[in-house]
Amino acid sequence: MVKRYVAIWFPYLLTDRLAIRQPELRGEPFVLTMAEKGRMLIRAVSPEAEAEGIKENMVLADAKALFPNLLVFDFDAAMSEKLLRRLGEWCLRYTPLVSVDVPDGLLLDVSGCTHLWKGEGYYLKEITTKMKAGGYHVRAAMADTPGIAWAVSRYGKEGQIIAEGELLMALLPLPPAALRLDDAVTQRMYKLGMRKVRDFIHLPATTLRRRFGQQLLDRIGQALGTSPEYLEPVCPVVVYQERLPCMEPVRTRKAIELALDNLLETLTARLFKEGQGLRKAVFKSFRMDGKVQEIAIGTNRPSRDRQHLFRLFNEKIAHIAPGLGIELFVLEAPVVEELHMEQERLWNKDNAFDRVEIGHLLDRIAGRVGEESIRRYLPDEHHWPERGVKRAASLEEQPSISWPTERPRPTQLLTIPQPIEVTVPIPDYPPMLFRYKGETHMIKKADGPERIEREWWMDQGEHRDYYYVEDEKGRRYWLFRLGHYSDDRSHQWYLHGYFA
Amino acid sequence: MNFCLDANTQVCEYAKNEDMEGLLDKKHRIEELRRMIVAAEGFVVPSDLNNPLSDLGLMDKSFPTGIFPIGAIHEFVSSDAAAAASSSGFISCLMGMLMKQKGLCVWVSIGNKLYPPSLTGFGIDPDRVIFIQVSREKDALWAIEEALKCPSLAGVVGEIRDMDLTASRRLQLAVEQSRVTGFLHRYRPRRIENVACVSRWYIRPLPSSSDPGLPGIGRPAWQVELQKIRNGKPGTWQICWAAGQFHYLDAQVVTKGDVYAQTGTW
Numbered sequence: 001m002v003k004r005y006v007a008i009w010f011p012y013l014l015t016d017r018l019a020i021r022q023p024e025l026r027g028e029p030f031v032l033t034m035a036e037k038g039r040m041l042i043r044a045v046s047p048e049a050e051a052e053g054i055k056e057n058m059v060l061a062d063a064k065a066l067f068p069n070l071l072v073f074d075f076d077a078a079m080s081e082k083l084l085r086r087l088g089e090w091c092l093r094y095t096p097l098v099s100v101d102v103p104d105g106l107l108l109d110v111s112g113c114t115h116l117w118k119g120e121g122y123y124l125k126e127i128t129t130k131m132k133a134g135g136y137h138v139r140a141a142m143a144d145t146p147g148i149a150w151a152v153s154r155y156g157k158e159g160q161i162i163a164e165g166e167l168l169m170a171l172l173p174l175p176p177a178a179l180r181l182d183d184a185v186t187q188r189m190y191k192l193g194m195r196k197v198r199d200f201i202h203l204p205a206t207t208l209r210r211r212f213g214q215q216l217l218d219r220i221g222q223a224l225g226t227s228p229e230y231l232e233p234v235c236p237v238v239v240y241q242e243r244l245p246c247m248e249p250v251r252t253r254k255a256i257e258l259a260l261d262n263l264l265e266t267l268t269a270r271l272f273k274e275g276q277g278l279r280k281a282v283f284k285s286f287r288m289d290g291k292v293q294e295i296a297i298g299t300n301r302p303s304r305d306r307q308h309l310f311r312l313f314n315e316k317i318a319h320i321a322p323g324l325g326i327e328l329f330v331l332e333a334p335v336v337e338e339l340h341m342e343q344e345r346l347w348n349k350d351n352a353f354d355r356v357e358i359g360h361l362l363d364r365i366a367g368r369v370g371e372e373s374i375r376r377y378l379p380d381e382h383h384w385p386e387r388g389v390k391r392a393a394s395l396e397e398q399p400s401i402s403w404p405t406e407r408p409r410p411t412q413l414l415t416i417p418q419p420i421e422v423t424v425p426i427p428d429y430p431p432m433l434f435r436y437k438g439e440t441h442m443i444k445k446a447d448g449p450e451r452i453e454r455e456w457w458m459d460q461g462e463h464r465d466y467y468y469v470e471d472e473k474g475r476r477y478w479l480f481r482l483g484h485y486s487d488d489r490s491h492q493w494y495l496h497g498y499f500a
Numbered sequence: 501m502n503f504c505l506d507a508n509t510q511v512c513e514y515a516k517n518e519d520m521e522g523l524l525d526k527k528h529r530i531e532e533l534r535r536m537i538v539a540a541e542g543f544v545v546p547s548d549l550n551n552p553l554s555d556l557g558l559m560d561k562s563f564p565t566g567i568f569p570i571g572a573i574h575e576f577v578s579s580d581a582a583a584a585a586s587s588s589g590f591i592s593c594l595m596g597m598l599m600k601q602k603g604l605c606v607w608v609s610i611g612n613k614l615y616p617p618s619l620t621g622f623g624i625d626p627d628r629v630i631f632i633q634v635s636r637e638k639d640a641l642w643a644i645e646e647a648l649k650c651p652s653l654a655g656v657v658g659e660i661r662d663m664d665l666t667a668s669r670r671l672q673l674a675v676e677q678s679r680v681t682g683f684l685h686r687y688r689p690r691r692i693e694n695v696a697c698v699s700r701w702y703i704r705p706l707p708s709s710s711d712p713g714l715p716g717i718g719r720p721a722w723q724v725e726l727q728k729i730r731n732g733k734p735g736t737w738q739i740c741w742a743a744g745q746f747h748y749l750d751a752q753v754v755t756k757g758d759v760y761a762q763t764g765t766w
Binding site for chain 1: 581582584585586588589590592602603604606613614615616617618620621622625626627629630631632633634639642643646647649650651652653704705706707708710715716717720721722741
C-alpha cells in the first residue's frame with residue numbers, strides 16, 4: 001500500500017492560542033517576547049503585527065519604533081510542544097498515527113484512513129476547517145512522504161495534495177529551506193544562487209555532500225522516499241484497539257453503555273480468536289470540544305468475559321462527563337496475556353468455575369477500592385513477628401515454606417507494641433501483674449519465655465522475650481520484655497497482641 | 501406473621517384429623533411445618549449432608565432446625581480488644597470448618613489487626629484467606645455485599661463498626677441468592693440496632709482449659725452467648741477449641757429454651 005502523509009503547519013501557533021484564550025486580542029497586533037542577552041526579543045508574532053512589518057527575532061524596542069501600540073506578552077518556550085501534543089491527541093480521531101513536529105507542526109500518517117472521509121480532498125478539508133473553526137491558522141498538505149508534505153504545507157499552495165508518485169515534480173519549484181535544512185546550509189545555498197531545489201538537485205551526490213554535508217542528501221532522500229523517516233507517535237499504537245465513531249454526538253449514559261458493549265463484543269471476539277485475555281483495558285471517549293476522557297480497568301487474571309468486563313467498566317461510566325457530546329469511542333487493551341481454555345488448578349479444593357468467579361469479584365473490588373486493598377499473605381522466613389508474613393504477589397502464588405505452627409501466635413497483633421507497666425517478682429519469670437491503659441491485669445497463668453532474636457542483618461537492637469499470659473478474667477495476651485535482665489537498669493515491657 | 505398463624509391452625513387441623521395416628525407422626529408433621537415456615541421466611545433449611553457445621557454438639561439444639569444456619573448472616577458483637585480477639589477466634593473456627601468444603605474466604609476489614617499465622621491454629625491455611633482492607637465504612641459494606649454475592653466463596657467475614665437495618669437487609673438479600681455464609685464482626689458498635697441478621701453472638705474469653713496438673717496456658721476457651729437466633733432458642737455455653745472441634749466445658753448449662761420447655765410455655 002502506498003503511504004500517505006499529511007503535514008499540518010501552524011504559522012501562528014502561540015499567538016493563535018493566546019487569541020483563543022483572550023478573544024479581545026483578535027485582530028490586534030501583538031507579540032510574545034522573551035528576555036535574551038539583556039534585551040527583549042520577539043519570539044512569536046500575531047498575523048496583524050506581521051502585517052505591520054514586525055518579524056520574529058526582532059528586538060522589541062525596534063518593533064515598538066515601527067508600531068508604538070504593539071501589545072506585548074510573555075513567551076513560554078515549553079508551551080509550543082505541549083500545545084502541539086494536545087492538538088496531536090485531538091487529531092487521533094483522523095488517524096491513529098500522529099506525531100508532533102516541533103516547533104510548529106504535526107505530521108500524520110494517513111495511509112488507509114482517507115476513504116472514511118470519502119477521499120483525500122475531503123479529508124484534508126475536514127481537518128483544516130475544524131482547526132480553523134477552533135481558531136488556529138493552519139496550512140496542510142498531503143503527499144507520499146512526510147518530507148514533501150512538510151515542504152508543500154510551508155512553501156506550496158494551501159491545501160495542496162500531491163498525487164502519488166509526483167514527489168520530484170512537487171519538490172522542484174520549492175526553495176531549499178523546504179528540505180528542513182539548518183539555517184547555515186540554506187544561507188550558503190542562497191549565497192551560491194541556489195534559490196530553488198531544481199537548481200541543485202541534479203548535482204552529483206558527492207559534490208553536494210562535500211559542500212553542504214550529509215544532512216542535505218539525507219533530507220533529499222527522505223523527501224523523495226529513498227531513505228527512511230520514522231514518525232514518533234503521540235501515543236503508542238495499541239495492537240488491541242477498537243474504534244466506534246458516532247453518527248451524531250451522544251450524551252446519554254445509555255448510549256455510552258451501548259457503545260461500550262459494542263466495542264467489548266468485537267474486542268472479546270478478537271481476543272478469543274487469538275487465544276488472548278486482557279489484563280488492562282482503557283475506554284476513551286473523544287468529546288466534541290476536543291477533550292479526551294478515559295476510564296481504565298484492570299483484571300487480576302487475563303479475561304475476555306464480555307459481561308464481566310462490562311460490569312467493571314460500568315462502575316466507572318459515571319466518571320465520563322459527556323459535555324456537548326461524544327463523537328468517538330475507542331477501546332484499547334494495552335496489556336494482554338495468553339489465555340487458554342484450560343489452566344492449571346489454583347487451589348486443590350476449588351474448581352475452575354469458582355476460580356473465575358472469585359477473580360471477577362476481586363476485579364470489581366479492585367476497581368472500586370483499589371488494587372492495593374486486596375491482600376493475600378504468605379509465610380516469610382523471618383523470626384521477627386512483624387516480618388512473619390509477606391504480601392503475595394498474585395492470587396496464584398503458593399507458600400514456599402509451610403506456615404509455622406509450633407509456637408502460639410496471637411490472633412490480633414498490634415502494629416506497634418504498646419508499652420506497659422509490670423511487676424516482676426523474680427528475674428526471667430513472667431510478670432505477676434501488668435498495667436495497660438489504666439487497668440491492672442493479674443496474671444494467673446503464663447507460658448514462656450520465647451526468645452526472639454533481632455535479625456541483626458536487618459536492624460540493630462535488643463532481643464525480645466515473649467510471654468503468653470492469661471489474666472484473672474481469662475483474657476490472653478502476648479507480652480514481651482526488651483533485652484536481658486541486668487541489675488543496673490529497668491526494663492521496658494510491651495503488649496504485642498491478643499490471643500483468642 | 502400471618503403465615504405463622506395459618507400454619508398453626510393447619511397444625512391444629514392436622515392434629516384433629518389424624519387423631520388415630522401415633523404421637524410420633526404428629527411430631528414429624530409439626531417438624532415439617534416448622535421447616536416450611538422457616539423456608540418461607542427467606543432462608544433455606546440446609547440439608548444435613550452438605551452442611552460442614554452439622555455437628556456442633558450441644559449448641560445445635562438452639563438452632564431452628566437443629567443445625568447451624570449456613571447461607572445466612574451472623575452478627576458478632578464485641579466490646580473490648582480481648583473479646584474481639586476471642587470473637588475472631590470463634591469465627592475462624594467456624595470458617596475453618598466451612599473452608600473444608602470450598603477453597604477460599606474473604607475477610608473484609610477496616611485497619612486489619614488480624615495476624616494471619618494465628619489462623620493455622622483454627623484449621624485455616626492463612627494463604628487461603630483474601631484480606632480486603634478498606635478505609636471507609638461505606639466501602640467495607642459494599643465489599644462485603646459484593647463478596648456475599650459470590651457463591652464460590654466458603655464464607656465472608658466483615659469487620660465493621662456500625663450498620664443499619666437497611667444495610668443488613670441488603671446483605672441478607674445477597675446471601676439468600678448465593679447461599680454464602682457471612683459473619684459480621686462488630687467491634688465496639690455505637691448502637692446495637694435491630695438488624696436483619698439471623699443471629700447475634702457475644703464471645704468472651706474464659707480461663708483456658710488445661711488438663712489438671714499441667715502448668716501454663718491450655719486450650720483457648722470462650723463463653724459463647726447466642727443472644728438472638730431467629731426461630732431458635734438463645735443459649736450460653738462454655739466452649740473450648742481443641743483438635744479441630746468444640747468441647748463443652750460445662751455440659752449442664754441450662755438454656756432459656758430448656759427453661760421454657762420445663763415450664764411448658766414454649
